[in-house]
Amino acid sequence: MPVRDRPLPSVLDPHGRTIGAEEREAVLRVLDSGVLCSTFGPEGRALEAEMAQLYGRRAAVACSSGTAALHLAVAAAGIRPGDEVITTPISDFGTVAPVLAQGGRVVFADVLPGDGNLDPDAVEAAITPRTRAVIAVHLFGGAADTGRLRRICDEHGLLLIEDCAQAWLGEDADGRLLGTLGDIACFSLQQFKHITAGDGGLATTDDPELARRMRLFADKGWDRTEGRVHREMGLNYRITELAAAVARAQLGKVAEVVRLRRAHAEQLVAAIGGLDGVRVPQQRAGHAWWLFPLLVEDNDRWAKALTAEGVPAMAGYLERTLYANPVFTGYPAGLCPEAERMVDSTLLALPWNEAYTPADVDDIARAIRLVHAA
Structure with a gap:
């Protein structure tokens, strides 16, 4: 299950x-x-x-x-x-x-x-x-x-x-x-x-x-x-x-939206702290948490495994760096190596929402721990 x-x-x-x-x-x-x-x-x-x-x-x-x-x-x-x-x-x-x-x-x-x-x-x-x-x-x-x-x-x-x-x-x-x-x-x-x-x-x-x-x-x-x-x-x-x-x-509601997203994010950070190879944003004070980004190894495997556990996740956030889209010409592969590495292998983005309950965040944390253990 x-x-x-x-x-x-x-x-x-x-x-x-x-x-x-x-x-x-x-x-x-x-x-x-x-x-x-x-x-x-x-x-x-x-x-x-x-x-x-x-x-x-x-x-x-x-x-x-x-x-x-x-x-x-x-x-x-x-x-x-x-x-x-x-x-x-x-x-x-x-x-x-x-x-x-x-x-x-x-x-x-x-x-x-x-x-x-x-x-x-x-x-x-x-x-x-x-x-x-x-x-x-x-x-x-x-x-x-x-x-x-x-x-x-x-x-x-x-x-x-x-x-x-x-x-x-x-x-x-x-x-x-x-x-x-x-x-x-x-x-x-x-x-x-x-x-x-x-x-x-x-x-x-x-x-x-x-x-x-x-x-x-x-x-x-x-x-x-x-x-x-x-x-x-x-x-x-x-x-x-x-x-x-x-x-x-x-x-008139945006301040409360951001407050709740921050509170939920801190709950998740505390719940997954100490997992080797799983990094959360270092600069969390003031973060608005539109999405919840993680840095992992093999983000595609992570995204598929988390989604199978009922927790949607996006490998790389984008499918490719912006300059790799067909609309652009003259931008070679390797132009921005750090960006390419994040999109291709390390960046994982989880949807985030002010309506999450503590139980929802617990489920997300449990799924992350399960995928990490695997």
């Missing part, structure tokens, strides 16, 4: 989401208003104000997805054909798609073997006269070294963009909120994230000019204060009033 004979709570079932009366009321409020477009309704602007207040930043711009938020950031950074943007090979394609859409070139820097986040030394070595920005991804909710990356970007005159899609209310080792050191920080409200509006995104900044550019890019370059004039390039990345209203309700 497997350890689990029933599914764990997940983001694809009602028990694994925090959607309730507040979200229902928000949807009905918008429907009753008859205004579903955020250009003319109050919900999108209210979401932006509440997000800016939550993160202590001067401005937030709401949009249709986390990928859209990153496109706003890349466009505001002025990325043009031939410009280079340095980022990680272990992330969702949404991290790099905006760079390609602007005609830029993605430069992949290797990661640190302990957590899969960008290696600042590799970033610094990848800088050329064409480099314009760095996109730091806080993988699984664990902090990239944004302090060091900030210093590198300042020294070379580069924009630092934080991809916080997986790191709602995460903190670095010094207790600073992830998303407050970059020139722009981008967040996702997609179904699988800590909080959700189905899809949706937010970009925050302290720079009024960057905020202006992002707001224009999200609305077809249309400054509506001067009539139907398009002075800059833009796309339609507007969030809907329905998504914004649901996001506002979810925003």
Whole structure:
């Protein structure tokens, strides 16, 4: 018999989401208003104000997805054909798609073997006269070294963009909120994230000019204060009033979501401590625990064995590093050896959820111990 004979709570079932009366009321409020477009309704602007207040930043711009938020950031950074943007090979394609859409070139820097986040030394070595920005991804909710990356970007005159899609209310080792050191920080409200509006995104900044550019890019370059004039390039990345209203309700719950995920994670860390060959993140203080990453040997065997015990697990998180996808050309195998080793053999990612009970976490720990013993 497997350890689990029933599914764990997940983001694809009602028990694994925090959607309730507040979200229902928000949807009905918008429907009753008859205004579903955020250009003319109050919900999108209210979401932006509440997000800016939550993160202590001067401005937030709401949009249709986390990928859209990153496109706003890349466009505001002025990325043009031939410009280079340095980022990680272990992330969702949404991290790099905006760079390609602007005609830029993605430069992949290797990661640190302990957590899969960008290696600042590799970033610094990848800088050329064409480099314009760095996109730091806080993988699984664990902090990239944004302090060091900030210093590198300042020294070379580069924009630092934080991809916080997986790191709602995460903190670095010094207790600073992830998303407050970059020139722009981008967040996702997609179904699988800590909080959700189905899809949706937010970009925050302290720079009024960057905020202006992002707001224009999200609305077809249309400054509506001067009539139907398009002075800059833009796309339609507007969030809907329905998504914004649901996001506002979810925003009020994100602190509790992260608190519960942290508590469950510490329970699992304690339960599997001392297992030879099984490593948990060293930097756990401030971790947002979007997924629970482990470092093992032969991650494919581990993933299959844990899944057979009723505990879903993903070998490598990705099937391949980003640059190994067919959309890219000119990126050779071996470009980022640490990233390739993690994806191919050592990284194991477990889904994580605020709705887990202590008994659920005990089952996960028991399955890990069983697979380790085998």
